[in-house]
Amino acid sequence: MLRTRIKICGLTRPCDAEAAAALGIDALGLVFYNPSPRSVSLAQAADIAAAVPPFVTLVALFVNPEAQFVERVIEKLPIGMLQFHGDESSNFCEQFRMPYLKALRMRPDVDLAQEAIPYRSASGLLLDTYRPEAPGGTGETFSWDAIPPGLTRPVVLAGGLHAGNIGQAITQVRPAAVDASTGVEVAPGEKDPRMIAGLVQAVREADDQLNSEIDE
Numbered sequence: 001m002l003r004t005r006i007k008i009c010g011l012t013r014p015c016d017a018e019a020a021a022a023l024g025i026d027a028l029g030l031v032f033y034n035p036s037p038r039s040v041s042l043a044q045a046a047d048i049a050a051a052v053p054p055f056v057t058l059v060a061l062f063v064n065p066e067a068q069f070v071e072r073v074i075e076k077l078p079i080g081m082l083q084f085h086g087d088e089s090s091n092f093c094e095q096f097r098m099p100y101l102k103a104l105r106m107r108p109d110v111d112l113a114q115e116a117i118p119y120r121s122a123s124g125l126l127l128d129t130y131r132p133e134a135p136g137g138t139g140e141t142f143s144w145d146a147i148p149p150g151l152t153r154p155v156v157l158a159g160g161l162h163a164g165n166i167g168q169a170i171t172q173v174r175p176a177a178v179d180a181s182t183g184v185e186v187a188p189g190e191k192d193p194r195m196i197a198g199l200v201q202a203v204r205e206a207d208d209q210l211n212s213e214i215d216e
């Protein structure tokens with residue numbers, strides 16, 4: 001039975017974490033990248049973490065961080081997974097001895113299969129839209145046709161996903177997981193439970209369709 005995992009990224013409020021967990025979201029992302037409008041302090045992150053029930057993974061997201069800062073976040077918060085959204089090498093990602101996602105952005109000239117090779121230890125490859133001006137959270141999709149088959153690690157599909165397009169994305173790409181941020185927001189960092197509920201429903205409908213095809 002196929003079940004696409006769902007991560008919601010860029011939370012800034014405990015109430016959104018509580019609502020997302022109640023709606024069955026598997027993982028919640030906290031952005032530790034200061035220029036982002038979704039950036040959280042350690043104190044804010046601690047308040048959000050307190051609202052997260054057991055068995056929902058808290059993901060700490062960084063863009064080219066200092067190793068000491070990552071260590072501090074891991075020490076202070078119940079982080080279950082790291083997400084590296086910059087140009088971090090595989091050695092850098094591995095040093096914390098924690099599960100991690102490596103974000104790869106779909107630059108026009110990217111050879112994804114090649115770029116993925118060093119990240120054999122990653123739990124997944126998070127494929128996101130490329131915009132030179134922003135490392136993530138763009139709210140824009142990329143061409144899913146450009147994803148090569150047979151990537152060595154599970155795909156977490158990101159970039160401009162919302163209730164209206166996520167079903168098509170799952171049917172076409174068949175990712176292990178999906179990641180949405182802007183598509184469930186009313187303002188940067190402020191998630192809307194109804195938008196999350198719509199997204200979850202669309203994901204489950206796509207899963208049901210794929211499962212019925214597998215059964216045939």
Ligand SMILES: O=C(O)c1ccccc1NCC(=O)[C@H](O)[C@H](O)COP(=O)(O)O
Binds near residue numbers: 036160180
């Ligand atoms: O959310 C941000 O502001 C952000 C800033 C810098 C790096 C990553 C960031 N967000 C990552 C995500 O929210 C998602 O993993 C992904 O980029 C999808 O975002 P969206 O297109 O908004 O759904």
